[in-house]
Amino acid sequence: MELRKYITKRIIQIIIIFFVILTVLFLLFRLAPGDPVSMMVDPDMTQEDAEMLIVQLGLEQPLGMQYLIYLKNFFTGHFGFSFHYGDPVVDIIWDRLPNTVLLFTTSIILSALVGVFLGKIASWHKGKKVDSIMTIGALVTHTVFLPWLALILIWIFAYKFGWFPINGMISEEVWLDPEAGFISRALDVMYHMVLPLSTLFLIHFGAYLLIMRSSMLETLKEDYILTARAKGLEEKVIRDHHAAPNAALPVVTSVGLSLAFSINGGALTETVFTWPGIGRELVSSVSQNDYPLAQACFLMIAGVVLISNLVVDVLYAYLDPRIRY
Amino acid sequence: MALLEVDNLSIGYNTKKGYLKAVEKVSFDLEAGASLGFVGESGCGKTTIGMALMGLLPPNGSVKEGRILFEGKNTLEMTDEELRKIRWREMAMIFQAAMNALNPVQRVGNQIAEAILVHDPSVEKDQAMDQVENLFRLVGIPLDRLRDYPHQYSGGMKQRAVIAMALACRPKLIIADEPTTALDVIVQDQILGEIKELQKEFDLSIIFISHDISIVAHMCDHIGVMYAGQLVECGPREGVFESPAHPYTKALLSSFPTVTGKRSDLIPIPGETPNLVVPPHGCRFCDRCSGPEASCSTEPPQWVEIAPGHRALCCRC
Numbered sequence: 001m002e003l004r005k006y007i008t009k010r011i012i013q014i015i016i017i018f019f020v021i022l023t024v025l026f027l028l029f030r031l032a033p034g035d036p037v038s039m040m041v042d043p044d045m046t047q048e049d050a051e052m053l054i055v056q057l058g059l060e061q062p063l064g065m066q067y068l069i070y071l072k073n074f075f076t077g078h079f080g081f082s083f084h085y086g087d088p089v090v091d092i093i094w095d096r097l098p099n100t101v102l103l104f105t106t107s108i109i110l111s112a113l114v115g116v117f118l119g120k121i122a123s124w125h126k127g128k129k130v131d132s133i134m135t136i137g138a139l140v141t142h143t144v145f146l147p148w149l150a151l152i153l154i155w156i157f158a159y160k161f162g163w164f165p166i167n168g169m170i171s172e173e174v175w176l177d178p179e180a181g182f183i184s185r186a187l188d189v190m191y192h193m194v195l196p197l198s199t200l201f202l203i204h205f206g207a208y209l210l211i212m213r214s215s216m217l218e219t220l221k222e223d224y225i226l227t228a229r230a231k232g233l234e235e236k237v238i239r240d241h242h243a244a245p246n247a248a249l250p251v252v253t254s255v256g257l258s259l260a261f262s263i264n265g266g267a268l269t270e271t272v273f274t275w276p277g278i279g280r281e282l283v284s285s286v287s288q289n290d291y292p293l294a295q296a297c298f299l300m301i302a303g304v305v306l307i308s309n310l311v312v313d314v315l316y317a318y319l320d321p322r323i324r325y
Numbered sequence: 326m327a328l329l330e331v332d333n334l335s336i337g338y339n340t341k342k343g344y345l346k347a348v349e350k351v352s353f354d355l356e357a358g359a360s361l362g363f364v365g366e367s368g369c370g371k372t373t374i375g376m377a378l379m380g381l382l383p384p385n386g387s388v389k390e391g392r393i394l395f396e397g398k399n400t401l402e403m404t405d406e407e408l409r410k411i412r413w414r415e416m417a418m419i420f421q422a423a424m425n426a427l428n429p430v431q432r433v434g435n436q437i438a439e440a441i442l443v444h445d446p447s448v449e450k451d452q453a454m455d456q457v458e459n460l461f462r463l464v465g466i467p468l469d470r471l472r473d474y475p476h477q478y479s480g481g482m483k484q485r486a487v488i489a490m491a492l493a494c495r496p497k498l499i500i501a502d503e504p505t506t507a508l509d510v511i512v513q514d515q516i517l518g519e520i521k522e523l524q525k526e527f528d529l530s531i532i533f534i535s536h537d538i539s540i541v542a543h544m545c546d547h548i549g550v551m552y553a554g555q556l557v558e559c560g561p562r563e564g565v566f567e568s569p570a571h572p573y574t575k576a577l578l579s580s581f582p583t584v585t586g587k588r589s590d591l592i593p594i595p596g597e598t599p600n601l602v603v604p605p606h607g608c609r610f611c612d613r614c615s616g617p618e619a620s621c622s623t624e625p626p627q628w629v630e631i632a633p634g635h636r637a638l639c640c641r642c
Contacts (some may be wrong), residue, residue, distance in 0.1 A: 223425035230379055230420075231440045233413035233488075245430050321430060321474040 003324050010313050012201055014306045021302045026070050029291055030063060062204045074299075080292035084285065089296045097300055099169060100277035103193060104266055105306070107200035112255050114201070115208025120244050120252075122209065123216035134209060142206030146265050150272040157195060164195050167274040172215065196273040203265055204258070213252050215245040249320055256312035259305050278304075326397055328530050329355040334391035336373050336382065343602040347373045347386070351556045353549055360524060360531040360596030362545030364538050364577070368598060369551040371534045375500045376472050378532070380408045380523055395498075402557060405506065412605070414444040416498040417491040420432035421521075421534075424507050426487050427475035430587060433486050434461075434471035440493040464519060481512040488516070492523065499524075500536040517544060538581050542566060550574045553609040570637035572614045572630070608639070616641070 034105050061069065071078065079089035115138075122134040139147075158166040165171070169192045170185075219225065220243055227244040267279030276282065281295035284290075317323040336348040355361050357474050364373040376382050378393060380400060393400045395415065400408060422425045428436055437460060438553040448456075453473075461468055463487040475483060484504065491499050501520065505513040521544060524531055531542050541548060548565040550558040550573065558571040568594040569575045579592045582641065596613035607622040608614070618641060626640045 109542065223420060224428040226421060227426045227487075230381055230412055230430070231443065232409045232414065232419050233443055234409070239444075242428050242431075246428070266404070303331045306400075319430065324474045 003314075005006060005224050005318055007310075007314060010310055014310055015266065018302065018306060022074065022299065023067075025295055025298050025302075028096060029295055030066070031150065037274050037315065043186055061178055064149045077298045082285070082293040083291055084290045084293065089292045090186065093278070093296050093300055096276055096278045097304075099275060100266065100270070101277060101304065102189075103196055103200070103270070103277060103309075104262065107194070107197050107204065108255065108259070108262060108308075110163040110197070111146055111201045111203075111205035112208050112251065114287065115205040116212045116248055116251055117245075118205070118245070119209040119212025120216055123213045123220070123247075126217060131213075138206030140206075140212070141202040142204075144203070146203055146268050147200065149202060149273055150196070150269060152248070155200055156218050165192050168192055169276055183289050190198070197274050198212060199269050199273075200262070200265060204262065207254070212247060212251050219243045219247040220247070229321060245319065252316045252319060256309050256316075259308045259312070263301050263305065327354040328359075328396060330355040330392070330394040331374075331378075332392040332394065334374070334377065336370070336386060337376050337389055338383075339385045339387075342501070345601050346604060347554055347601060348377070349554045349604075351496040351551075352391075353556065353559060355498070355530050355547075357530055358524075358528045358547040359547060360533060361547040362493065362533040362541030362548060363549045363551055364535055364541045366536060366598065370554040371536075371551055372502055375418065375502045375532065375534050378500055379412060379416065381418075384589070395439065410444070413440050413496065414494045415496055416500065417494065417501060419487055419491045419501040421502040421504075421506065424480060424483060429475055429478075429481060432472050433475055433478065434511040437486070437490045437493050441606065442488060444494050456493070457489070460492055463492065463523065464489045471625035480508055482515065484508060484512070484516055485519070488523070492527070495527065496529070498530045498532065500532045500534070503536070504533075504538075504639065505540070506535075513540075518631070520544070538577055543627075546575040548568075550577065553604065554601055554608060556609065557639070557640060558635075558637040560631065564632055564635035568635075570631045570632070570635070571610075571639045572641070573610045574637075576615070577611075597615070610639075 027267055059066075073168060079093070079115060081087065082089050082092055085092060118134055118138075123130045123159035125131045158164045171188055171192075172179060208248055225243055228238045233242070263279065266277070267283050270276065270277045278297050278300050282294060282301065285294040285297060332352050332356075333587060334348060334351045335346065338345045348468075351362065351370075351374060363374065365371055373386070374380070376386070378387055378400070380403075384387070388518075391401075392407065394451065395411070400411070403411075407548055421550065427608055429434060434457050435453060437457045438450065441448055441453040441456055456642055458468055459469060466485050466489065467480055470478065470482070470634045478486060484507075488504070491501075504520070505516050508516065518539065520531070523529065531545070535541050542562060546562050548558075548562050549556050550565065551573065552571075552573045558565060558569065565574060566578065569578055573594075574594065576594045580594055599609050599612070605611065605622065607620075607624055608617070608626045611617050611621045621640065625639065626638050627641070628636050628638055632634050
């Protein structure tokens with residue numbers, strides 16, 4: 001019951017935060033330099049046509065009015081048309097969002113699980129060779145420059161060995177083949193996902209490993225670990241059932257915190273691998289002054305981060321009874 | 326044969342400042358059903374002895390010499406696995422920091438059941454939980470708190486849960502290290518009373534470690550007074566309290582107030598405890614002693630028998 005109250009509270013907070021983001025985004029785009037109309041306007045267009053376009057886009061209205069229209073459009077699901085594509089923004093977003101969510105969540109879950117597991121092992125062998133190798137490895141992969149890592153992976157595994165596709169998310173021959181079933185299509189996507197996923201995984205798992213390791217080392221000093229040892233439990237049980245669940249709590253927190261930052265990496269990774277996701281769309285829409293699309297991308301990313309944070313919070317409450325009760 | 330015989334036990338810690346001799350040449354016996362209290366100020370080695378008995382010295386701590394015979398078997402020569410099996414089943418511990426002795430993310434009942442299950446694989450989970458219920462009744466925790474988490478307990482309840490846990494496997498020996506220090510005096514008194522009753526009921530041997538001499542006097546029939554890593558006086562309660570022999574025991578007794586006893590001025594003990602990395606060659610209490618002799622600071626003191634079973638480590642006695 002307490003858990004329900006906690007989640008309700010978090011949802012209300014998230015709605016408020018989302019409103020703030022909505023407003024900030026609106027202002028940000030109105031204040032940003034660069035004129036969207038000039039981007040769209042054809043040099044051959046007459047002055048009249050250009051003005052008509054401005055009216056069509058609602059850009060002649062005062063800022064307050066624009067804001068109200070913006071809110072109304074948001075709640076009625078009207079995001080307008082992309083300046084660049086000419087298609088409804090909603091369609092573009094719905095087309096890209098699943099791709100981002102797929103890559104994003106898989107990489108977060110994978111790197112958190114592997115990081116926690118390896119961090120636990122490293123702490124258990126503190127000061128030994130295994131620990132040094134893991135710690136140094138984690139530091140190196142975590143601090144490496146992401147686009148560089150992505151390009152190196154492409155160069156080695158896609159170009160030199162030709163094991164994986166260089167970019168994209170699907171192979172046309174599989175998707176155009178009417179015979180191909182769901183499984184072969186899914187496998188095709190997974191095959192394309194290996195390199196971008198590896199990039200994100202390599203960048204992120206090190207952080208989780210290091211947090212888990214130090215958290216484990218702190219936890220092992222706790223009195224309840226001494227109790228567990230005094231109870232005559234086996235070392236493995238102490239490590240896995242008493243220390244690890246407590247030590248993993250800070251990792252869960254840091255997953256929540258790092259979600260927003262992973263978006264940066266996500267946008268870069270999507271761009272390098274031409275992964276058709278929100279991140280790549282965001283980068284290109286911003287550089288093209290494509291207001292409606294960029295705005296929607298930002299909102300979607302904010303939404304994804306907020307929802308993932310909610311998931312993390314619920315997970316935290318599930319793992320730590322002190323939050324739940 | 327005594328349940329526990331500790332013979333010439335020396336324990337030290339590797340520290341940045343050097344090898345710290347935390348416990349030196351401590352010997353004592355404990356009969357089944359008897360209770361022995363160690364008293365002394367912080368850092369005198371009481372807790373170190375408790376940890377060594379359980380085989381739970383921290384990684385930088387080690388036993389330098391001596392024997393710990395539990396039912397005739399030297400625990401110091403046991404393998405980790407052998408030691409793990411007698412822990413809790415034969416000797417359990419009530420920890421100094423009972424407030425943090427329970428795992429915050431596990432239900433209290435399960436944590437106690439775990440101790441039962443690990444030492445007796447033939448017990449089913451349900452049976453173990455039944456036993457935990459009995460333990461809760463025994464220590465006076467309402468049964469509906471079985472499935473609670475530690476943070477939902479009050480300090481006194483946590484302490485009771487820790488005691489219930491110590492009793493879980495019906496051990497022969499319980500080492501209680503400052504079990505009530507974090508509690509207010511009323512709860513402290515209740516819990517001490519309960520420990521005493523449980524001791525009688527289960528014919529437990531108890532080693533009680535405390536800095537509070539009045540608690541030790543209340544709880545134990547034998548007293549060991551420790552100072553700077555050494556046992557300096559040891560004997561039956563009446564002997565030690567009514568005719569203390571070692572100057573430190575005397576000073577300790579006059580530095581504690583009593584509620585019921587006769588009114589007298591408290592006398593603080595001047596000076597500081599010696600450095601245990603380089604302990605003095607002679608008597609360690611020499612610098613703080615009220616009337617040292619010339620030989621005290623140069624000659625290590627010898628044990629003197631004051632009365633049968635009552636001895637003191639002092640050459641002036």
